[in-house]
Amino acid sequence: MISFLMVWSTISIAQKKKNRAIKEKTNTINSYPFSDPKNEGNWILNKEISDEFEGTEIDTTKWFVEGQNGDYYIWKGRAPSQFAPHNVIVEDGVLKLRTQWEPDYPFAQESYADGSNNDTYGVFEGEPLPITTAGVVGKKRFLNGYMEVKSKQGNAAITGAFWAIGYEQELDVYELMGNPKIDGSIKANSYLATAHDWSPPAVRPTKVFNHVENLPFRTADDFHVYGAEWGKDFLKLFIDGKMVHHFTQDQVGTDWVLNNPMEIWLDSEIFKWLGLPHKEELPVDFEIDYMRVWQKPTSNLLAPAFYGFEGPILFEENPRSLKMVPEDSEPNDYQKFWSIDEASAQYLRIVHGDYNSGVNS
Secondary structure (H helix, E strand, O other): OHHHHHHHHHHHHHHHHHHHHHHHHHOOOOOOOOOOOOOOOOOEEOOOOOEOOOOOOOOOOOEEEOOHHHOOOOOOOOOOOEEOHHHEEEEOOEEEEEEEEOOOOOOOOOEEEEOOEEEEOOEEOOEEOOEEEOEEEEOOOEOOEEEEEEEEOOOOOOEEEEEEEEOOEEEEEEEEEOOOOOOOOOOOOEEEEEEEEOOOOOOOOOEEEEEEEEOOOOOOOOOEEEEEEEEOOEEEEEEOOEEEEEEEHHHHHHHOOOOOOEEEEEEOOOOHHHOOOOHHHOOEEEEEEEEEEEEOOOOOOHHHHHOOOOOOEEOOOOOOOOOOOOOOOOOOOOEEOOOOOOOHHHOOOOOOOOOOOOOOO
8 A cells, every 4th residue: 555655646746747847838838039038029929830839749730740641841851861750749748850760661762862962761872771750841931030949959860950941041040960970060069050042043052151059068968949030131049048140131142031931840850971870879859849939010011011022922821832842933822923014014123132121122
């Protein structure tokens, strides 16, 4: 009886702690950016995009799961690894994107061209490398705001990435790796943020600006808060509430590409130039406690849309094409572009590469 009571008491205490943690987390849903705890910026949480990852499964009204029902958006992952939907796990209030060794997984019998690479899924240099990863993509885009995650990397040579894409643009808020095997651009205690220009012909290298930050901690050891404030002509990067870098459109000139609404991605990939994860260290999880997006209130909704010549007008009530890459300029049910008829063309034209504000406006 004593033994039973002791076990029951232990379980009860553990459950109370878990319930308290869930309650504390739930109470923070309307909290402010970690970099602005007093909300001096007058931020408003965008609840349609943000996610606390409660419950027992991913919210598919907010997220597209790569590989679910056999569907992939844009790509199947960075070969030799492949996204697998069962690696997207929600438990204990945390999203876990798992990387594991799965020799029985039916890898796609195709290769993925990535710059000069042309790797096959599940194979590396002719030998089996049956590693599956995971990725989720936000279903709604947003223009400007503050995006933030609290996350921890898996302790292996596998990335955890918090990034976003829009028309002809990409922002990698971070690419981190818990335990790289080769000394390179990402270390176990460093942070890499990058912007890419995907305007046609979108030939690599597409990087237009980036920032590397050496950290006083290993990214796989504990949870930390990473954020980015994105304005119409600036980008600020934050780690644990401290601003670590500030880009402006005036500084980067016409390489400033962050002009259009973007969708959030959370995923894990193999970067073979930083080494391969070993079978013995798998499975590992890239863990995300929350992903939140705040924006500013505005009383003028017409002007941003009217002057948004650089990119499409979105019709998000219609689904995106699964093959619609950022450089896709074909109008469809999801995106439409400004057009100038023949009579107006003698007075008006849209000049690619110039902007309605900032440099060359």
